[in-house]
Amino acid sequence: MVQLSARRKAFPLRPHPAHGLNGGLTYTERMRRHFPWITLVSALLLVGMTDINFLSPENLLNLATDIVPLLVMAVGMTLVIYIGSIDLSSQSIANMATVLTTISLPALGVGSGLLVIAAGLLFGAISGVVTARLKVPSFISTLAVGGIALSVGQFASGQQALHMDAEQRKHAFGWIMGTTAGIPHELIVALAIVAVAWFIQNRMTAGRTFKAIGAAEPVVVASGIRVERYKILAFALSGMFAAIAGLMFSVRLSGGSPTLAEGFLLPAIVAVLVGGTPLTGGVGGVTNTLIGTMIVAVVRSSMLYLNIPATGQQIFFGLVLIVAIATTIDRSKLRIVK
Amino acid sequence: ATLGSGVARAAAQNPKIAWSYRDRTNPYWNSIVSGGEAFVRSLGKSTSDLINLINEGSSEKSLSDIKSLLSRYGSEVALAADPNDMPNCRPVVEAVSRAGAYVSTIWNKTDDLHPWDFGDNYVSHMTWSDVGPSEQTARLLFDAMGGKGGVVHLGGIASNNPAIERLEGFKNALKAYPNIEFLAVQAADWDTQKANQVMSGFLTRYGDAIKGVHCASDTMAYGVIEALRAEGIEDMPIVSYDGNPQAVELVTKGKILATVFTNPHWAGGITAALAYYAATGFFKPSAEPKEHREFYGPTTLVTTKDAQVFKTKYIDTNPTYDWKDFWSLGKGQIKYRS
Amino acid sequence: MNQFLAMENFRKWIPLLVLIGLALFFTAVNPNFLSFRNFARIAISASPALMVAVGVTFVILMGSIDLSMEGTVAVCAVLFALMLNALGGSIAGWGWMAIPGTLFVGAILGAINGLIHVQLKIPSFMASLSLGFVGIGLSLLITGGNRIQIEDPIFRSLLTLRIGGFALMSYAALAALLIAWFIQDNTTIGRNFYAIGGGEDLARSSGLNVGKLRITGFVVAGIFFALGAIFAVARLGIAETETGRNFMFVSVTSVVVGGTALRGGSGGVWNTLVGVLIVNVIGNGMVVIGLPDYFQDGVLGLLVIAAVYLSTDRRSLSFVK
Amino acid sequence: MFELQNVEKRYPGVHVLKGVDLKIGDGEIIGLVGENGAGKSTLMKIIYGAVQHDAGNVLVDGVPVHFRTPRDAMQMGVGMVYQEQSLISNLTVMENIFLGFEKPFIRFGAINWKRMSEAARKQLRKVKLDINPATITSRLTFSQRQLVELAKVLALEERVDGKLVILLDEPTSVLSKDEIELLFSLVRELRRRASFIFVSHRLDEIIDLSDRIYVLKDGAVVDVISADEAQIETIQKKMVGREINREYYRENRQIPYNKDDVLLELDHVTVAGRENDVSLKLHAGEVLALVGVEGSGREPILRTIFGMRKPEKGTVSIRGMTVRSFSASQSVSHGVGYIPRERKIEGIASGMNVFENMTLSQMKNYSKGGMLDIAAERELARDWIRRLSIKVASENVDCGNLSGGNQQKVVLAKWRSGGSEIILLDHPTRGLDIGAKEDVYEMVRDMSVDGVGIILVADTLEEAIGLSHTIAVIKDGEIRKWFNCQPGAKPSLYDLIQHMV
Numbered sequence A: 001m002v003q004l005s006a007r008r009k010a011f012p013l014r015p016h017p018a019h020g021l022n023g024g025l026t027y028t029e030r031m032r033r034h035f036p037w038i039t040l041v042s043a044l045l046l047v048g049m050t051d052i053n054f055l056s057p058e059n060l061l062n063l064a065t066d067i068v069p070l071l072v073m074a075v076g077m078t079l080v081i082y083i084g085s086i087d088l089s090s091q092s093i094a095n096m097a098t099v100l101t102t103i104s105l106p107a108l109g110v111g112s113g114l115l116v117i118a119a120g121l122l123f124g125a126i127s128g129v130v131t132a133r134l135k136v137p138s139f140i141s142t143l144a145v146g147g148i149a150l151s152v153g154q155f156a157s158g159q160q161a162l163h164m165d166a167e168q169r170k171h172a173f174g175w176i177m178g179t180t181a182g183i184p185h186e187l188i189v190a191l192a193i194v195a196v197a198w199f200i201q202n203r204m205t206a207g208r209t210f211k212a213i214g215a216a217e218p219v220v221v222a223s224g225i226r227v228e229r230y231k232i233l234a235f236a237l238s239g240m241f242a243a244i245a246g247l248m249f250s251v252r253l254s255g256g257s258p259t260l261a262e263g264f265l266l267p268a269i270v271a272v273l274v275g276g277t278p279l280t281g282g283v284g285g286v287t288n289t290l291i292g293t294m295i296v297a298v299v300r301s302s303m304l305y306l307n308i309p310a311t312g313q314q315i316f317f318g319l320v321l322i323v324a325i326a327t328t329i330d331r332s333k334l335r336i337v338k
Numbered sequence B: 001a002t003l004g005s006g007v008a009r010a011a012a013q014n015p016k017i018a019w020s021y022r023d024r025t026n027p028y029w030n031s032i033v034s035g036g037e038a039f040v041r042s043l044g045k046s047t048s049d050l051i052n053l054i055n056e057g058s059s060e061k062s063l064s065d066i067k068s069l070l071s072r073y074g075s076e077v078a079l080a081a082d083p084n085d086m087p088n089c090r091p092v093v094e095a096v097s098r099a100g101a102y103v104s105t106i107w108n109k110t111d112d113l114h115p116w117d118f119g120d121n122y123v124s125h126m127t128w129s130d131v132g133p134s135e136q137t138a139r140l141l142f143d144a145m146g147g148k149g150g151v152v153h154l155g156g157i158a159s160n161n162p163a164i165e166r167l168e169g170f171k172n173a174l175k176a177y178p179n180i181e182f183l184a185v186q187a188a189d190w191d192t193q194k195a196n197q198v199m200s201g202f203l204t205r206y207g208d209a210i211k212g213v214h215c216a217s218d219t220m221a222y223g224v225i226e227a228l229r230a231e232g233i234e235d236m237p238i239v240s241y242d243g244n245p246q247a248v249e250l251v252t253k254g255k256i257l258a259t260v261f262t263n264p265h266w267a268g269g270i271t272a273a274l275a276y277y278a279a280t281g282f283f284k285p286s287a288e289p290k291e292h293r294e295f296y297g298p299t300t301l302v303t304t305k306d307a308q309v310f311k312t313k314y315i316d317t318n319p320t321y322d323w324k325d326f327w328s329l330g331k332g333q334i335k336y337r338s
Numbered sequence C: 001m002n003q004f005l006a007m008e009n010f011r012k013w014i015p016l017l018v019l020i021g022l023a024l025f026f027t028a029v030n031p032n033f034l035s036f037r038n039f040a041r042i043a044i045s046a047s048p049a050l051m052v053a054v055g056v057t058f059v060i061l062m063g064s065i066d067l068s069m070e071g072t073v074a075v076c077a078v079l080f081a082l083m084l085n086a087l088g089g090s091i092a093g094w095g096w097m098a099i100p101g102t103l104f105v106g107a108i109l110g111a112i113n114g115l116i117h118v119q120l121k122i123p124s125f126m127a128s129l130s131l132g133f134v135g136i137g138l139s140l141l142i143t144g145g146n147r148i149q150i151e152d153p154i155f156r157s158l159l160t161l162r163i164g165g166f167a168l169m170s171y172a173a174l175a176a177l178l179i180a181w182f183i184q185d186n187t188t189i190g191r192n193f194y195a196i197g198g199g200e201d202l203a204r205s206s207g208l209n210v211g212k213l214r215i216t217g218f219v220v221a222g223i224f225f226a227l228g229a230i231f232a233v234a235r236l237g238i239a240e241t242e243t244g245r246n247f248m249f250v251s252v253t254s255v256v257v258g259g260t261a262l263r264g265g266s267g268g269v270w271n272t273l274v275g276v277l278i279v280n281v282i283g284n285g286m287v288v289i290g291l292p293d294y295f296q297d298g299v300l301g302l303l304v305i306a307a308v309y310l311s312t313d314r315r316s317l318s319f320v321k
Numbered sequence D: 001m002f003e004l005q006n007v008e009k010r011y012p013g014v015h016v017l018k019g020v021d022l023k024i025g026d027g028e029i030i031g032l033v034g035e036n037g038a039g040k041s042t043l044m045k046i047i048y049g050a051v052q053h054d055a056g057n058v059l060v061d062g063v064p065v066h067f068r069t070p071r072d073a074m075q076m077g078v079g080m081v082y083q084e085q086s087l088i089s090n091l092t093v094m095e096n097i098f099l100g101f102e103k104p105f106i107r108f109g110a111i112n113w114k115r116m117s118e119a120a121r122k123q124l125r126k127v128k129l130d131i132n133p134a135t136i137t138s139r140l141t142f143s144q145r146q147l148v149e150l151a152k153v154l155a156l157e158e159r160v161d162g163k164l165v166i167l168l169d170e171p172t173s174v175l176s177k178d179e180i181e182l183l184f185s186l187v188r189e190l191r192r193r194a195s196f197i198f199v200s201h202r203l204d205e206i207i208d209l210s211d212r213i214y215v216l217k218d219g220a221v222v223d224v225i226s227a228d229e230a231q232i233e234t235i236q237k238k239m240v241g242r243e244i245n246r247e248y249y250r251e252n253r254q255i256p257y258n259k260d261d262v263l264l265e266l267d268h269v270t271v272a273g274r275e276n277d278v279s280l281k282l283h284a285g286e287v288l289a290l291v292g293v294e295g296s297g298r299e300p301i302l303r304t305i306f307g308m309r310k311p312e313k314g315t316v317s318i319r320g321m322t323v324r325s326f327s328a329s330q331s332v333s334h335g336v337g338y339i340p341r342e343r344k345i346e347g348i349a350s351g352m353n354v355f356e357n358m359t360l361s362q363m364k365n366y367s368k369g370g371m372l373d374i375a376a377e378r379e380l381a382r383d384w385i386r387r388l389s390i391k392v393a394s395e396n397v398d399c400g401n402l403s404g405g406n407q408q409k410v411v412l413a414k415w416r417s418g419g420s421e422i423i424l425l426d427h428p429t430r431g432l433d434i435g436a437k438e439d440v441y442e443m444v445r446d447m448s449v450d451g452v453g454i455i456l457v458a459d460t461l462e463e464a465i466g467l468s469h470t471i472a473v474i475k476d477g478e479i480r481k482w483f484n485c486q487p488g489a490k491p492s493l494y495d496l497i498q499h500m501v
């Protein structure tokens, strides 16, 4: 025992890395919550260095407008990730939404939008019921409900790509497509949607409850709140936002197809995570997702500016993602990293 | 809505050439890219001057990437694109026109969208009439089956245009063969693994009743062949589509009866060339007749008889094409069904 | 108490009962389903998926998740094919070295995954998802997007050689499953995975080096992904980036359907076998009964929900994420 | 010889250990006493390598060592039985016993279960526990688990050469009398090999077992007493730092409650998994204490009243109305509030700030049409921060960063401000220091005066006796004895313990 211990050197003692000896949070820890937007600005500047036109207001405006459907979907996804679950059905719901919008446009006009939103709410709520009441993990329940939405989309479309009549589209949704003072209405609509989501999250009992569920579900139960209802609501809202994303995309493309929104899911999840809302929930939120979506947009278009060769784009994306997540997530909020 | 109607403007001196396509994991798109690269080399540029926009099957990414390209290079762009989903073609074309750049598209376009509605900027659209060739392969198949017995069809992603047409051709051929029993059709999404699983399911369902397989693409045929090989079935008549190198190889060996070569190498080159030469002012698209704006690409039936010759000519080497000879390989103006 | 125990034991068997129930249902609709040959077909299509799912099972047992399988399988598949062809093209010659070589590649990729997750303290979901992208990209870079064909008849005998009606591949997969079972139940690392899943802080305070075990788990997963890649190549004779496609959702779904909890600590590789079979039986069965393809995604979804619903003990779950 | 010199430990905002010196001779049994939160567990965890100290030295036989992980400590012969359960419940008993030390049982890469099982049996025999080592740990009772933990530590005996140091953090709190006897005889037997540090809140046990007693107060050693000279009263005085009198529990403020105003009634209520039933009545202004040993079934009763459990039989009525559907939200709407025992799990939502925590159970009162009135929430929080002198910079502070006492005050304020008339207190002073405790006692009296009915599961018997009007002694899920607790006529500890075990 003595020998053993003799070989062991005393180690220099340090306080816990997260806080100084005086107990306050260290500088980096306090800076953490600013990291998402710092990452965004750095990325913008980095790409701007290769071509200053990238930073022109017009280009940034375009970049923001292009990402609108993804942003709307990611905002919905945020609410679900905020309660510590995940929604893998968003893309399929958006797919279904493009089909439903297109086929109901002749009969319902603007009403087709309402129909689609209702359908999104319904499918989201089904995910919620299956998760909260049947206790099927959301990873599975939403994947499964997504499959159902996909079937509905395929069936309703007759497995065809459909296009909207130009006049009907203009009549019903022309207002989304225009611009005012150079700002596309799509962007304004999207920001309004983000604002609504922000309001729900920060100013309404539902949002407060979502946060509490993500932060400490047992506390919410022990506070006498009907957790299941709120969970279902979060999923329903996510489904609704996904449907709106599909609706806006469908109007932009003036058509629908059961595969039209393919490729939305992973970027949307990535946008939420990169923005700094971890899968454990309770932290982050829609403003983070706004930043996260922009980061995704910048990284995507940076490939063009940095001349990343075709076969290297996936690697580039993956590596940038790791760096972005490593800098944006707030580890002090994660007790155990699993 | 006629945009830029014939107003003469300074032609681009040295436009950036870009190809926007689905992915790099599929031999078909690799051939397209090889054609694009061959064209770029013919201009004395390096292959890295061809900008690759890979959309991973996401219309959203397709559109965003193209818009990023346009905002970086403005009107100095000659774009060749497969818009991935039919509805996506319109916003792509509109964005290009707005920027004053030039685009030629292949495959996916809604019927109500025409190059001549966009003046010079929407240079051309090429697609392949798959109905006829698909009918031809089906006839070959039915003949090989001796005009009787059960047949199954494995289709692509059901809402994709080629999938629809290839199924239609197959069904047309059936009419002339009353003793052929059409057992089942199922989408296998252009995917080898999925086709493999679907085929083994068919084997269980229909067993020995299956006497022939009609595949909507080569990639799916590979999966079918392997599913059959697993059962020790080596001589089932199979036909496929696309004329990929591996499939042509299999045709020479008699493993596949016939495939249809759509000459993606040429298509990749000529589509880029059309956009490029329109951009440089080498020709004025709006001065061309309609059959030069919307036309069918070449299809060559490759059967066991001519496979070897075909292989040496088109697969082992690529013929040198004159990239200014735009239309000689085309198969006439696109006809719409309704 | 006894009644409670009986109930608990009963629950353990529910996934298997679901599997049997599904088989009976499909048989009732189309009696062809219940045939030896069809089971052999299901076994072939399930073999690669089983390996991948077994790999991810180890990670899930620890309460983490590994979503890098599509990239890892793609890289392993194309490297396997390249190695095999470079080493003479036949398993009979030096080509067999490609097999351990590929397993090694899988292990390395798993180790990178684990290191990034543990050392950079990035939750495994995000770390492995990102690395999946990198893996897909890497395989693309290696192949330039082309496919590599494997002609070697000896290697392909994994598919073509039948013993007692089943393809050699199915036996190989079964052997790998037995090894996984052995690792899970009879080795220290296997048991320690359960310990971490059962309570990470408790495991740590019992003196386990949790970080190192985590990385080990990802390495083991990587090795099984590599095995999955080899079987996938054997099944189609083609190695390409696409070889990895679809494995992510299918394998995680299989694991959960089999009764292994995503929060870790319960379940195991036999559950995964049942889960993989359930998923493959549904896939095969829907074709066999001739369900229109546009309904298949939806029906798969409903059946998966039903399977998970039946096999979870809701009383023991305070909440589910 | 094991020695700590001047060991320091801080957590954000709290100085947990202040220059602690401690010596353990070979074969010596050290008793460690101190109030809740005095730093006993922290000190033990530092010795065990589970927590790293900020300054000071740990010496083994005069040589400085530093244990970075418990594994380092175990290899040097230091073992610990945790205060909280620390067995991994999905593993078997034998796996738990040898967790991290499976090596001797490995044959050709595989664990030889037979050998491990035999070895485990040997360890279990030491603690006279006759169970199958292959049993899944979650099937064991609390006291069985405690004994397994002990067996796990005793496995060090074979594993390590030389002397052992075994740390026992409140091992007796869940054991029966016989089991405690067994434990003590074991400890005495093992003195040849091992020295012990023994933590307990039962001072008589401490005096009985140990050689020397360290008294810890607010993270500093205030006295070291030889057990021969120790007396309970003096130790208590040292622990608390002043004379303990009846005023501690504010008995002067205890006023009789209104016998006619029944708030809550349980009539032959059977809680799941128990055979016995419980009947009780809670009156306005009454403090009803439930006492019993760990696992006697106090918590399930509280949870049933709060609606988180459904009774199998019997009726619960609140203000004369029978409760039909059981859910926490139902109970809250009937005016029941619950201060759970696991404050960090069910009490405080860390990551949320003070006002968000306070209004969590009563958002209806602070919102209109689903829209929150955040200004009113802040106002409420500021008001209660003032009233309870909660030590926080502002109402915007994340509650996860508050000290335990302040967290507890936030939880109390949450229910109190929501106007709950029936409040269930489960270990409300756990982990609180004296100042905070007194604040809590003061609040209990305030609520009582306001006519709130309180059911208390206290941290200590003294607390139960001091605070309550009525005591129900619970054993095996059944009320065995009622005591009336008028000031001046309170039952003694002994009176209660008699019926508890």
Ligand SMILES: Nc1ncnc2c1ncn2[C@@H]1O[C@H](COP(=O)(O)OP(=O)(O)OP(=O)(O)O)[C@@H](O)[C@H]1O
Binding pocket: D011, D012, D014, D016, D034, D035, D036, D037, D038, D039, D040, D041, D042, D043, D083, D404, D430, D431
């Ligand atoms: N991980 C931690 N982070 C911050 N503070 C902590 C942590 N662990 C303990 N503390 C604080 O350190 C102090 C000492 O706690 P400790 O658990 O050592 O008390 P104790 O004497 O064992 O009390 P008890 O009798 O209740 O077991 C308490 O104020 C506690 O809140």
Ligand SMILES: Nc1ncnc2c1ncn2[C@@H]1O[C@H](COP(=O)(O)OP(=O)(O)OP(=O)(O)O)[C@@H](O)[C@H]1O
Binding pocket: D011, D012, D013, D014, D037, D400, D401, D402, D403, D404, D405, D406, D407, D431, D432, D433, D436
């Ligand atoms: N598990 C934990 N993780 C992180 N920090 C903790 C933990 N437990 C306690 N703390 C921190 O320890 C500090 C003191 O906690 P503790 O609850 O015991 O204080 P206390 O000394 O009892 O305070 P008070 O005087 O208010 O009663 C708090 O600032 C809290 O942030």
Ligand SMILES: [Mg+2]
Binding pocket: D036, D037, D038, D404, D405, D431, D432, D433
């Ligand atoms: Mg304290």
Ligand SMILES: [Mg+2]
Binding pocket: D040, D041, D042, D083, D169
């Ligand atoms: Mg303690």
